[in-house]
Amino acid sequence: MKYLYLLLLAGLTACTTGQEPEKDVIGQSGNGAEWWKEIIVYQIYPRSFQDTDADGVGDLQGIINRLDYIKSLGVSAVWLNPIYSSPNDDSGYDVSDYRDIMADFGTMADFDRMLAGMHERDIKLIMDIVVNHSSDEHPWFQASRSSRDSPYRDYYHWWPAEKGTPPHRYSLFDAEGNAWKYDSTTNAYYLHYFAEGQPDLKWENPELRQEVYDIMKFWAEKGVDGFRLDAFQFAAKDTTYPEFPDDLDENFIQYYAMQDGLHNYLREMHAEVFSRYDVMSVAEGAGRNFREAHELVDADRNELNMAYAFDGVDVPKYGGYELTAMKEVFSRWDSAFAEEGWLSIFLSNHDQARMVSRWGDDRPEFRDPSAKLLNTFLLSMRGTPYAYYGDELGMTNIDFDEIEDYQDIAAINGYKKAQSEGRDMEQFLKELNFTSRDNGRTPMQWSDSTYAGFSTVAPWLPVNDNYRTTNVQAEEDDPASVLNHFRRMTALRNSNKVLVYGDYELLLPDHEQVYAYRRTLGDERLLVLLNFSSEKVAIDWPVGGDAGAVLINNYDALTTEAGQVELLPWQAVVYELAAGQGG
Incomplete structure (x- = not known):
């Protein structure tokens, strides 16, 4: 989960069995070789990848059916967005059961077969773990809200109404921007930095932390190779709830991220989980400056290992960007991690509009060369690259005219907030059409058949009209296609350590x-x-x-x-x- 203000920090930690493995010193800066530095990650938004049961929603069987295609790309790991049970207030980032699979996606047996199929092909699996908050339908929260005396009361942040209005907190996904939601059951407010259906977990409670570690161990025992910790830089809170300024939408990270205690939680998580399994961890949140990023990822910290700066991906704005700004940001982050720590590189994900539409030129005559250029950049920079499904084809933004076209809660509530503030709504919709997260979530374009071969029925989000020419089937046999250029670039990177280290x-x-x-x-x-x-x-x-x-x-x-x-x-x-x- 990320809105326009977040930084992504990816931390990857290899398992040991009592002794640190010997590391080859391979980089000019002395950075040691690690498997997680050398992988190419392919991110899949499961709802939009492949539907096999004709409900318009992608599923795990769809991923299983496409494993040979994924392998053919030259990637070595898959990052899968949340597949846990969820009411889908925020596309699965509101979890109601961390040990179960959402019915839309299939069953645990499907998951086990998918994981086995990946490992048979030497593909690692990174799963999203959403533990800054849960769903308000999670049993923990249902118990927490039922009584002030509930043993689960302290799993969440509550403010008794008799104390008056709680100190202001800003919510990224709330139409009014208010992170406190009144609940009449116990005459109290609960805290939600994101949507009201996503109450924040209280990491200050050691019992809650142990619950989370046990969940992570459950999946690690199944053989999962890594975790992405969603929105984790916001997990620590000052439970005295000091007053924050009212207008913090542009300075969210400065006040809300990296609160006291976060490093303790990460070191504890490392000791409980990362040091005991051969897993990598990927967590949103690179802090507010380079010093904080290094405190999170330097090897001697025993927290996380890889920094991922959102500064770069935030360069393109509605109306374009300056290349010199892009160079400055990516070069500055590379320089800051040249001697210690490690970077990951990405240009798009499920929280961004399509790479070609933001960074390149998606007009028909320039779409292919600009898509190839962007994949060349992604796969030739220092750091671990993260490619997003469809970018290997040059998929582009979809064109939505009305707010009713959108599915994303951030777009819908952002529209309501803009209305309440009296903004120019025509201009707002133009900007939303360019930046919306729905742009990056349209169905994978497999063929020129109905619904792009994604499904046999109307999908949950419309297919982009250009699927008739931009699809896997059309690009497979064309040696000059975006797809085959992507494969040549992954092959080049996989065979040349100079592109890694x-x-x-x-x-x-x-x-x-x-x-x-x-x-x-x-x-x-x-x-x-x-x-x-x-x-x-x-x-x-x-x-x-x-x-x-x-x-x-x-x-x-x-x-x-x-x-x-x-x-x-x-x-x-x-x-x-x-x-x-x-x-």
Whole structure:
């Protein structure tokens, strides 16, 4: 779960059995080799991947049926959004039973078969764990709200009404922006940083923490390879509930994230779970600055291992973005973690609009080259890459005209809030059409058949109209397709450790159209040239020596002459440089 203000922190921790495994020192900075640094993660939004029981909703059997396709992509791990029992107030991020599978998705037997099928193909599974909050239909909350004397009362944050109005707290998903919800059963308010159906769990209670660790152990015992901890940087609260300023929608993280106690919880979680199983953990929340990010992820902290900065993915806004801003953000984060810690790289996920529509040019003539360029960037940067389902095809934003078209609770309640504030609703809808999370949740486009081969009935969210040309079936046999370019890039990354561990050096930092950088590991040197524009651009050869061998090119042509390279619109080229060239 993430709205526009969150940072994502991914922490990955390998299991030990009493002794730390020896690590090869492979990176220029001395960072040791780890399996979780070398994987390529493919994120699946299960509701939208493949429907097999004709209810319009994707299911686990659909994922099972597509495991060979997933393997063919060259990825080595799947991150699966929540599949637990849930009333679906927020698309499964409101869990009512952490040890059961939502009926829409199938059964626990389906899950076991899916996990076995992944492991047979050497694919690891990362599951979402939503433990900043639960559903208000979870038995814990039902018991908690039933009586002030309930043993579960202290599993949640309550404010007795006789104490007056509770101190202001902002809610990201509430139409009025109020994070306290009155409940008449016990004449008290409960806290919800997100939707009112998602009451925040009280991590200050050690009994609640143990419940969560036991849930994580349940899934680890099944063989799950990792966990993504949703919205976890907000888990710690100051239970004296001091007054916060009223208008915090733009400064949410500064006041709500990284409260005292969070590091203690993570170290305890590491001791209870991460150190006992061969699992990786991925948690939203990189803190408010680099110091806090390192406190979360540096190896000697025994908390998390990988930082993922949302600063980069927040660069594109309605109306466009400046490439120099993108370079600055990604380069700044890389530099901050060059010696300690580890980064993950992503351009889209279930909380973002489609990558090509935000970062590239989704007009028909530029969609394919810009999609290929963005996948080249994703898979050639230092850090663990996270690819989102459909981005390997170049799937784009859908076009919604009315608020009634949207399913996402953030869009619906955001619309109500904008109305109450008297905003220009026509402009609001234009911006929502560009940024809405529903853009990234439309059904996977498998073929040009009815409903894009996702289902035999109308799906829960409409299929994008461009499915007739942008689909797996059409791209499989086309060697020049976005899909097959993605496969070439994963193969390149999987066979070249320089793309995983090599130093990153930004070139041409002030160029407004070309993103250029060099990756270096020992004597290995690769040069990446990316034309982030819809026009031709000529640049001087940016490193010493002659042009090296071309490893990846998203066009058939490449013009180089007289010390210059002419890049076509959205052209992406990866060169291998001779040892010492440009060093």
